[in-house]
Amino acid sequence: MINLPSTIRIAFRSLRVNKMRSALTMLGIIIGVGAVIAMIAVGSGASARIAEQISSMGSNLLIILPGTTTAGGVRMGMGSQPTLSMGDAEAILRECPAVEAVAPTHGGVAQLVAGHMNWSTGVTGTTPGFFLVRDWQLAAGRYFTDQDVKSATKVALLGQTVVDNLFGDQNPVGQSIRIKNVPFQVIGVLERKGQSPQGQDQDDAVYIPVTTAQKKLFGAQFPGMVRIILVKARSTDALNAAERQIGDLLRQRHHIGQKQDNDFTVRNLTQIMQTAEQSSKVMTLLLGAIASVSLLVGGIGIMNIMLVSVTERTREIGIRMAIGAKTWDIRLQFLIEALALSLMGGVIGIILGVSSSVVISTMSGWPTVVSPLSIVLAFGFSGVVGIFFGFYPAYKASLLNPIDALRYE
Amino acid sequence: MPQAKKRQQRLLADPLVAESLFAFKLVLTMSLIEAQDITKIYSFGDVELRALGGVSTTIEKGEFVAIMGPSGSGKSTFMNILGCLDKPTGGVYRIEGIDTKDLARDELAEVRNSKIGFVFQGFNLLSRTSAIENVELPMLYNGLAAKERHDRAREALKAVGLEQREHNHPNQLSGGQQQRVAIARALVNRAPIILADEPTGNLDTKTSEEIMNLFVRLNNESGITIILVTHEPDIAAYSRRIIRFKDGHIVNDEKK
Numbered sequence: 012m013i014n015l016p017s018t019i020r021i022a023f024r025s026l027r028v029n030k031m032r033s034a035l036t037m038l039g040i041i042i043g044v045g046a047v048i049a050m051i052a053v054g055s056g057a058s059a060r061i062a063e064q065i066s067s068m069g070s071n072l073l074i075i076l077p078g079t080t081t082a083g084g085v086r087m088g089m090g091s092q093p094t095l096s097m098g099d100a101e102a103i104l105r106e107c108p109a110v111e112a113v114a115p116t117h118g119g120v121a122q123l124v125a126g127h128m129n130w131s132t133g134v135t136g137t138t139p140g141f142f143l144v145r146d147w148q149l150a151a152g153r154y155f156t157d158q159d160v161k162s163a164t165k166v167a168l169l170g171q172t173v174v175d176n177l178f179g180d181q182n183p184v185g186q187s188i189r190i191k192n193v194p195f196q197v198i199g200v201l202e203r204k205g206q207s208p209q210g211q212d213q214d215d216a217v218y219i220p221v222t223t224a225q226k227k228l229f230g231a232q233f234p235g236m237v238r239i240i241l242v243k244a245r246s247t248d249a250l251n252a253a254e255r256q257i258g259d260l261l262r263q264r265h266h267i268g269q270k271q272d273n274d275f276t277v278r279n280l281t282q283i284m285q286t287a288e289q290s291s292k293v294m295t296l297l298l299g300a301i302a303s304v305s306l307l308v309g310g311i312g313i314m315n316i317m318l319v320s321v322t323e324r325t326r327e328i329g330i331r332m333a334i335g336a337k338t339w340d341i342r343l344q345f346l347i348e349a350l351a352l353s354l355m356g357g358v359i360g361i362i363l364g365v366s367s368s369v370v371i372s373t374m375s376g377w378p379t380v381v382s383p384l385s386i387v388l389a390f391g392f393s394g395v396v397g398i399f400f401g402f403y404p405a406y407k408a409s410l411l412n413p414i415d416a417l418r419y420e
Numbered sequence: 421m422p423q424a425k426k427r428q429q430r431l432l433a434d435p436l437v438a439e440s441l442f443a444f445k446l447v448l449t450m451s452l453i454e455a456q457d458i459t460k461i462y463s464f465g466d467v468e469l470r471a472l473g474g475v476s477t478t479i480e481k482g483e484f485v486a487i488m489g490p491s492g493s494g495k496s497t498f499m500n501i502l503g504c505l506d507k508p509t510g511g512v513y514r515i516e517g518i519d520t521k522d523l524a525r526d527e528l529a530e531v532r533n534s535k536i537g538f539v540f541q542g543f544n545l546l547s548r549t550s551a552i553e554n555v556e557l558p559m560l561y562n563g564l565a566a567k568e569r570h571d572r573a574r575e576a577l578k579a580v581g582l583e584q585r586e587h588n589h590p591n592q593l594s595g596g597q598q599q600r601v602a603i604a605r606a607l608v609n610r611a612p613i614i615l616a617d618e619p620t621g622n623l624d625t626k627t628s629e630e631i632m633n634l635f636v637r638l639n640n641e642s643g644i645t646i647i648l649v650t651h652e653p654d655i656a657a658y659s660r661r662i663i664r665f666k667d668g669h670i671v672n673d674e675k676k
Contacts, residue, residue: 016566017560017566018560021560024548024549028548326544327546329544330544330545330546330557331557331561332505332529332532333503333505333532333538333544334532334533334538334557334558334561334605335529335530335532335533335534335558335561335562335609336529336560336561337525337526337529337530337561338525338526338529339526340560340561412506413505413506414500414505414506417505417540417544
């Protein structure tokens with residue numbers, strides 16, 4: 012019969028006797044567990060930020076850009092040729108079953124004036140569908156309506172950064188501002204969205220009906236011209252179908268022949284971001300795997316010390332055997348010692364890992380996410396390391412011949 | 421009364437009763453320690469060393485035996501076999517009728533735990549461990565409750581006159597006191613046998629006398645069988661039987 016509480020006490024006593032050695036042995040595990048937790052925290056922080064950006068961008072988003080122009084052999088770059096129109100946007104919504112909402116946009120940079128304050132920012136003309144596509148809620152006031160778009164009313168929705176710069180603490184809803192000297196009424200304020208995946212401040216923006224932008228602010232090379240069309244697909248799975256349907260529809264509408272290149276580009280931003288998220292997850296895994304190697308090295312350190320300890324305490328083992336310790340009494344004693352080292356190291360390592368990930372995120376500004384799973388995993392793993400690397404020395408000790416062990420000097 | 425006699429005969433004819441009676445008789449006549457033709461051969465490659473060349477003896481309960489002989493005579497090897505610390509190469513060794521040849525490693529550990537208390541020349545206490553914890557050690561391995569362990573250890577320390585030294589570590593005790601802690605450890609599981617291997621070898625004359633008187637008292641008062649190895653005639657004089665070894669054989673066995 013094995014007396015577990017006493018065996019545990021015996022194990023802890025011998026660890027206490029060799030304090031320095033126990034501490035150094037634990038250090039290997041502490042560093043291993045700490046590294047695993049900190050690395051996974053950094054990695055999942057990056058993943059979480061990307062996921063957050065995807066959702067801030069609006070889910071299941073496609074962006075349609077106009078084609079390029081060539082002037083005297085000089086290609087003007089993406090979007091330089093105005094090929095997209097309001098009609099295209101309406102047709103996409105009407106004829107592509109995989110599309111849930113569309114938002115044609117047309118705008119530019121303009122100077123804003125409100126009272127004695129002024130500010131320069133991007134002014135975007137669009138339709139009410141835009142806020143659906145971007146999943147963008149109101150903080151105050153109301154959205155503009157299809158009626159506003161139809162009659163090109165001079166109403167504006169402001170992003171939070173614009174509100175901060177023009178109105179400070181005042182409530183802007185109902186106030187009037189001038190955009191390029193044209194007076195507009197502020198009808199609403201949008202909720203704060205933060206940075207875009209590209210690092211732009213998404214709240215530094217003003218939204219007005221697309222027709223107002225075309226007719227009163229930025230003009231149009233042809234009636235109904237828009238710069239970009241944003242599309243929301245019905246689901247993530249429908250993204251590819253939507254991309255194909257839009258491509259087919261626009262080729263047909265723009266009378267593009269079989270061998271001609273498209274005069275537009277459809278970009279699947281969500282997919283790009285999801286790829287980024289995936290790769291950051293792979294990075295997390297990789298970082299965790301590298302950190303696990305140090306945990307393994309820590310385990311080997313435990314085995315090393317336990318082997319030394321068994322040799323050193325051969326006589327003690329002999330005494331214990333002479334007075335009746337059985338095979339498993341001896342084995343458990345050494346196993347528990349190894350386990351105690353690795354688990355205590357694990358606990359300290361968890362504390363170290365969590366606090367170092369806090370330090371990393373405050374020092375470098377990287378977001379870190381300490382997941383409970385990584386803590387459980389690291390702790391469990393350090394336990395397994397203790398048992399695995401403790402077993403051989405314990406096994407070796409238990410097989411000693413009592414008489415040889417007693418005579419050992 | 422012929423009827424009663426008849427009934428007795430009928431009862432004895434029952435094989436179960438007969439077998440029980442035989443077993444009972446066996447127990448009554450059984451020796452505590454029974455060694456028959458024990459040999460121990462150490463082989464180092466081609467060289468064979470015959471440490472014991474066929475030793476037979478019996479030791480009864482309550483005896484006080486000294487085993488003497490020059491070094492290399494096989495007395496320590498014999499003690500190790502008696503203590504179940506080592507297995508003989510040949511021969512039969514029974515302790516309380518149990519043939520040790522059939523016992524597995526853990527069963528031998530159990531025999532050592534419950535039947536034998538060891539006292540060594542070098543005391544063999546755990547350092548950095550208090551006297552009372554050293555005495556509690558054998559009980560860690562037979563599943564006694566903590567309270568019972570503590571009470572018994574105190575009792576044993578009191579029996580050897582060390583009740584004031586419970587919490588001292590071995591390095592805070594004199595040689596004689598350390599040996600008394602070891603004796604308390606040997607007593608604590610109420611084993612019927614104490615095996616002492618040169619128990620006074622590291623002690624001065626006065627302390628040796630104290631330790632030997634303790635053994636005599638334990639033998640007289642508690643009926644514990646004591647077997648000790650010594651090469652000092654003064655020490656052997658405390659015993660009531662002396663077995664002399666030479667070259668792996670018993671050359672003399674005398675009772676006083």
